Amino acid sequence: MKVLFRAYFCNVHISFKSRVISHQRKLGESFIAQAWKGLRRIPFSYWEKRGTAWVRFPYGYDTHSQTHEIGRGAEAWLRAKQAIDSLSMFKQGWTRCIADSAVTKAQTLFWVEARVGFLWVGGPARQVYSVDESTRYGFAYGTLPGHGFHGEELFEVR
Numbered sequence: 001m002k003v004l005f006r007a008y009f010c011n012v013h014i015s016f017k018s019r020v021i022s023h024q025r026k027l028g029e030s031f032i033a034q035a036w037k038g039l040r041r042i043p044f045s046y047w048e049k050r051g052t053a054w055v056r057f058p059y060g061y062d063t064h065s066q067t068h069e070i071g072r073g074a075e076a077w078l079r080a081k082q083a084i085d086s087l088s089m090f091k092q093g094w095t096r097c098i099a100d101s102a103v104t105k106a107q108t109l110f111w112v113e114a115r116v117g118f119l120w121v122g123g124p125a126r127q128v129y130s131v132d133e134s135t136r137y138g139f140a141y142g143t144l145p146g147h148g149f150h151g152e153e154l155f156e157v158r
Contacts, residue, residue: 003076006067006138007089008052008154032098032111035146039124040107044142045150049128052140052154061151070157080157081137089155096120103139104130110141123147131156 048054051061070080083089085104090097094115101108106127113122125141138156143149 002069003071003073003080004067004158005070005080005083005089006065006154006156006158008063008065008156029098033100035111035124036100036109039109039126039144042144044126044128045145045147046143046152049142050140050152052152053129077157084138084155084157096122103127104132104137106130108139108141112141112147121148123149125153128152 048061070076085102087097087099087103090112096113098111099108100110108127110125110127111122112125113120115121123146124144125147126144128140128142130139131137136156136158138154140152140154142152
């Protein structure tokens with residue numbers, strides 16, 4: 001069995017009008033915990049939910065997809081699932097993602113940051129759906145007001 005990692009992003013547009021949070025250092029977890037209050041009930045910052053699960057996207061979405069073979073066999077499959085659970089795809093030095101609970105748990109909140117030049121740009125997101133099947137595993141989050149992008153990102157292994 002081949003194990004593939006797939007990152008799939010569908011974005012309506014980058015928002016320069018929303019209140020995007022930028023700063024020179026990574027934000028502390030106490031600030032992020034305070035920012036999360038009430039975010040489970042507010043609507044997403046884009047219309048079409050589960051866009052990363054669709055075969056075709058609605059008009060106006062930019063999509064980017066990367067798929068990489070990361071191993072073969074049952075052991076590689078288990079390691080890949082653990083990497084998704086620990087948000088390893090964000091541990092590159094220029095990105096960071098903090099989750100308030102298990103990534104496959106419904107309504108999980110995320111704080112996503114990326115380094116752009118000398119600034120860190122961040123924003124809130126919430127889980128849209130998760131996949132836990134015998135041949136697919138992962139989750140997708142959608143942006144909330146205050147995030148610099150408007151759209152969804154899927155991380156899965158299969």
